[in-house]
Amino acid sequence: MLSTVFVNRKLKYFTLKATARSVAAWSALITFLVFLCLFIFPGNALADGLEYRLKAGFVFNFIKFTDFKKNGDDITVCVAGESPLAAFSALNGKSAAGKKVSVKAVNDSTGVSGCEVLFVALDTGNSEGLLKSAGNQTLTIGESDDFLDKGGIIRFFVEDNHLRFEVNKAALDRAGLFMSSRVLRLARIKNI
Amino acid sequence: MLDAIRKAPWLLIILVYIAAGPTQAAPGDVEAEDLLNLDLEELMQVEITSVSKKAEKLFTAPSAIFVITEQDIRRSGATSIPELLRMVPGLHVAQIDANKWAIASRGDNSLFANQLLVLIDGRSVYTPLFSGVFWEQPDYPLQDIKRIEVIRGPGASMWGSNAVAGVINIITKSADETEGTLISGLAGSEHPGEGTIRYGRKLGENTSARIYADYDNMDDSASPDGGDVFDDWHATRGGFRVDHRYSANDHLTFQGDIFNGQTDFAATSPSFTPPFTTTFSGERNFKGGNVLARWEHKFKSGSESSLQLFYDRVDRDEIIISHLTETYDLDFDHRFSLTDWNQIIWGVGFRQITNEGVGSGVMLDPVKRTLNQPSAFIQDESSLLDGRLQFQAGFKYEHSDYSGAEFQPSARVSYLVNDNLSLWASVARAVRTPSRVNADGSFIISVSPGPGGMPIAATFTGSNDFDSEKLLAYEAGLRYKPAETLSFDLSLFYNDYDSILTLERGAPFPAALPVPHLVLPLINANMAEAKTYGGELVIGFSPTEWWTLQGSYSYVRNDVTLDPGSTDTVAALQETRNPEHKATLRSLINLPHDFELDSMFRYVDSIPGYGIESYIDLDARLGWNYSDELEISLVGQNLLHDQHAEYIADFINVLPAEVERSFYVRVDYTF
Numbered sequence: 001m002l003s004t005v006f007v008n009r010k011l012k013y014f015t016l017k018a019t020a021r022s023v024a025a026w027s028a029l030i031t032f033l034v035f036l037c038l039f040i041f042p043g044n045a046l047a048d049g050l051e052y053r054l055k056a057g058f059v060f061n062f063i064k065f066t067d068f069k070k071n072g073d074d075i076t077v078c079v080a081g082e083s084p085l086a087a088f089s090a091l092n093g094k095s096a097a098g099k100k101v102s103v104k105a106v107n108d109s110t111g112v113s114g115c116e117v118l119f120v121a122l123d124t125g126n127s128e129g130l131l132k133s134a135g136n137q138t139l140t141i142g143e144s145d146d147f148l149d150k151g152g153i154i155r156f157f158v159e160d161n162h163l164r165f166e167v168n169k170a171a172l173d174r175a176g177l178f179m180s181s182r183v184l185r186l187a188r189i190k191n192i
Numbered sequence: 193m194l195d196a197i198r199k200a201p202w203l204l205i206i207l208v209y210i211a212a213g214p215t216q217a218a219p220g221d222v223e224a225e226d227l228l229n230l231d232l233e234e235l236m237q238v239e240i241t242s243v244s245k246k247a248e249k250l251f252t253a254p255s256a257i258f259v260i261t262e263q264d265i266r267r268s269g270a271t272s273i274p275e276l277l278r279m280v281p282g283l284h285v286a287q288i289d290a291n292k293w294a295i296a297s298r299g300d301n302s303l304f305a306n307q308l309l310v311l312i313d314g315r316s317v318y319t320p321l322f323s324g325v326f327w328e329q330p331d332y333p334l335q336d337i338k339r340i341e342v343i344r345g346p347g348a349s350m351w352g353s354n355a356v357a358g359v360i361n362i363i364t365k366s367a368d369e370t371e372g373t374l375i376s377g378l379a380g381s382e383h384p385g386e387g388t389i390r391y392g393r394k395l396g397e398n399t400s401a402r403i404y405a406d407y408d409n410m411d412d413s414a415s416p417d418g419g420d421v422f423d424d425w426h427a428t429r430g431g432f433r434v435d436h437r438y439s440a441n442d443h444l445t446f447q448g449d450i451f452n453g454q455t456d457f458a459a460t461s462p463s464f465t466p467p468f469t470t471t472f473s474g475e476r477n478f479k480g481g482n483v484l485a486r487w488e489h490k491f492k493s494g495s496e497s498s499l500q501l502f503y504d505r506v507d508r509d510e511i512i513i514s515h516l517t518e519t520y521d522l523d524f525d526h527r528f529s530l531t532d533w534n535q536i537i538w539g540v541g542f543r544q545i546t547n548e549g550v551g552s553g554v555m556l557d558p559v560k561r562t563l564n565q566p567s568a569f570i571q572d573e574s575s576l577l578d579g580r581l582q583f584q585a586g587f588k589y590e591h592s593d594y595s596g597a598e599f600q601p602s603a604r605v606s607y608l609v610n611d612n613l614s615l616w617a618s619v620a621r622a623v624r625t626p627s628r629v630n631a632d633g634s635f636i637i638s639v640s641p642g643p644g645g646m647p648i649a650a651t652f653t654g655s656n657d658f659d660s661e662k663l664l665a666y667e668a669g670l671r672y673k674p675a676e677t678l679s680f681d682l683s684l685f686y687n688d689y690d691s692i693l694t695l696e697r698g699a700p701f702p703a704a705l706p707v708p709h710l711v712l713p714l715i716n717a718n719m720a721e722a723k724t725y726g727g728e729l730v731i732g733f734s735p736t737e738w739w740t741l742q743g744s745y746s747y748v749r750n751d752v753t754l755d756p757g758s759t760d761t762v763a764a765l766q767e768t769r770n771p772e773h774k775a776t777l778r779s780l781i782n783l784p785h786d787f788e789l790d791s792m793f794r795y796v797d798s799i800p801g802y803g804i805e806s807y808i809d810l811d812a813r814l815g816w817n818y819s820d821e822l823e824i825s826l827v828g829q830n831l832l833h834d835q836h837a838e839y840i841a842d843f844i845n846v847l848p849a850e851v852e853r854s855f856y857v858r859v860d861y862t863f
Contacts, residue, residue, distance in 0.1 A: 050238075053227050054227060054238055056227065056228065057227035057228050058235055060228050061231060061232045061235070065368075067397075097371055162236060162237070162238070163235065164236065180368070180398065180437070181437040181439065181440045182232070182368055183232060184440045185440040185441065185490070186232050186233070
C-alpha cells in the first residue's frame, strides 16, 4: 500500500487540493467515523484495579533497581492473595533491566521457595507463615499496617491519595539484597 | 474505493482505523502496561482516585503549562525537537526550509524569534547574536528525552531575561534509566538515512553512564515550482551522561555533547548593481559542544539545593557571518520551608558570554564582546486552606551589560475549587534584553536606485541606546475534569508590551565602497508598543482505555502602535505574520497485537503578511512493538499536501521553500 502511495506521489497522479469544501467534507467524515468507532467498540469501564496496577508498576521498578545477588537472569514474582493477581499478570514475560520476570500465584507457605519477590496482599490469611518460609534472599513486599514489624522489607501505604512506600533497611540488609539509592531516596526508611 | 484512495491516500489511515478496530484489545492489560512504563517518580505522582498519568500538580499549576511525555515523544513520529513541538498549544511552529524553523509562543514569530527561552537540562541554548535559537543545532536523541515542559507566558521571575513569551524545558533521562543498548535507524523520502546508537551501563553500585552517537540527515525541500531548494543538511552528534547517587540525599550529574553539522544555503542578497539583488549559495557549518555538572543535595531538614556549572561553545559559519560563542554559567538554588505551609526558593547565578563574529553580510562592532550577567532570584510559595489556595510571589534581578539592571517580578495564585475544578491567575513582568545584533550589528536590508543613479542602501543599524523590550503579562486559566476520561484546560492572556523594537530612519550619509552609494541607516530603537491577547484551550478525552484523544485550539492577535515621531515600517509587520487561529487533534490508539496507530491533524490559519494560505495537515504513525526489544514505526508526515509553504524568513532572503509529504520507516532495537 505504501509503495502505491510512493509511486503515485512520484508520478503526480493525484493532486489533492485542500479546498475548504473538501476539507470540511473530510472532517465531517472523520468525525462520523470516530464516533462510529466509539459506538462499535465501547471500552470497558475503568477497572477498580488501578491501585494494584500501580503497585505492579512499583514492583517492576523495584526489580529494575535491586541486585538480587544471584546467578541467572530470571526473576520470579510470587503473588499471595487473589485481588492483585490480574494486575500483576501484566508483569509476566516482561524484562526489567535484562531480568526476565515471571509471575506465579502462591497461596500457602510451601510454594514460596524460589521466589525472588514475594507480594503479600491484604486478603492473604497467613502472611506471617509466608514471610517465615520466604527464602533468605526474597524481597518481601506487603500492604498491611504491621507488615514491616512482621519482618517484611517493603510496605505500600497511601498518603494524600498517592501511593507511597517504606523500606525496612535493616531487613533489606539482612536479606542480603542491594537496592539502588534511586529507589531508597523516594522511600520512607525504617530500621526494624 | 481505489480511486478514492488514490485521491486521498490518507483515507487508508481511516480505513485502518475501521478495519483494525481494536476488538481484541484487552483494555486492562493495556492500561497496566502503560503503568509499567512509568518510573517511580511518575508512579508516585499518580493519584489513586484518578487514572491521570500526568503529575497531579499540573492540575493546580498557576501558569499555562503543557508537558510532552515520553509516550507522546515515542508516538509522535517526530524526527526532531521542532517537529515534536508542533503538538503544543499556543506555540506556532513553522518550517521555513529543510534546516530553518520559526518557533514562537503567543505571537511575534520569525526566523529570529527572540522571546522564547529554551533549556536542555538547565542549559540555555539560545544564541546571544539575536537572542533566538538556531533550531537545527540543539537536537538530542528523542529516545533519551524524558519529557519536555512548555510554559506559555513569562517565566522570567525564575528563569531570567528572554523567558518572555515562553519557556521550553527539555529534560533528558538520567543515566540509570538508559542502561542497555539502543540501536535506531530511520530512512524515508525526506530522510536518506539517520541513526542513533546509545549504550548505557552501571559503573558501580550507585553510578550509571551512557554514551550516544546520532546522525541526522534531511533532504532538500521543494521550491514552489516543484524543484529542489538548495537546503539539505546533515549533522553528527555525540555525548554522554553520568549519574552518581553518592547517597540517598546526593545526586551528581555530569554530562556533555558535541555536534558538527553542515547545511546547504541559498539566498538572495542586496547588491549595488541592477537588479540590486544577487543570488548566492554555499555551505553553512555549525559545530560545538558543552559540558555540564550538577550536584543536587537534600538536607536532613528536608530542604533541597542544587549547584550547576556549565560551559557551552558554539562555532557557526553562516556565510554572511561566522561567529563563535562561549558561555560559562554557574547557578545555585535552594528550596526550604519556613512553616509547613510556606516554602522559599532562592538562587544566585553568574553567566559570562563571549561572542566574536566576523562577516561579509552582517558586521559586528566591536567584533568581540564579553558580557557578564550576574543574577539572583527569590520566590515564596504559600499553600493555604488545606493546600487548596496556592500563592507564589517572587522576582529575579539580573544585570545586562547592554541594558543595566533588570527587575522581573511575578505574582501567581491558584485555587482548587473542588477535585474537578481549579482556577489560576497571574501577573508578571519580563524583559527581552538587547541582543548582539541590536546593539552592535549592521547589515544591508535592501538596495534601491536613488536620485542621480546613486544606489541607496537601507541598513539595519544596531545601537547601544537600544534598551530592553518590556512585557507586562496578565494571565488567567481554569482546569476542569468533569470525568476521569475528560479534561479541559483553558488559558487566557493579555500581554502589554512596551519599548518594542523599531527601526528608525537616521540621516543618510555617503559611502565609497564597494561603489559610491548612500547609506540610509535604520537604527534600532524602542519606539513602539504592542498588545497581544488570546488564549488556548486543550481538551483531553480518553473514550476507552485503548484510545486517547487530545484537541487544542489557540488564538492570538497582535496590535502594534508606533510612538509619535517614529519612522518605523517594520514593527507593525508582526501583526500579519502570525496565524490567528491554530488547532490540533491528536489521537493515540492501542491496537491488538501490540500495534499502535497515532495521528495528529493540525490546522494553521493563513499568514497574510507572507501570503501563506491556511492549511490542514496530518502526521500519522503506525507502530508495532514486536517485542520488548524491537519497535518498528511507519510514519507519514504532512500527508494532506504534495507540498506547501509554512513560513518565510525575514531579513535573510532565503529561497522560498515548501514542506513536502514524506514517509519514513524507523526501527528501534533495545537490548
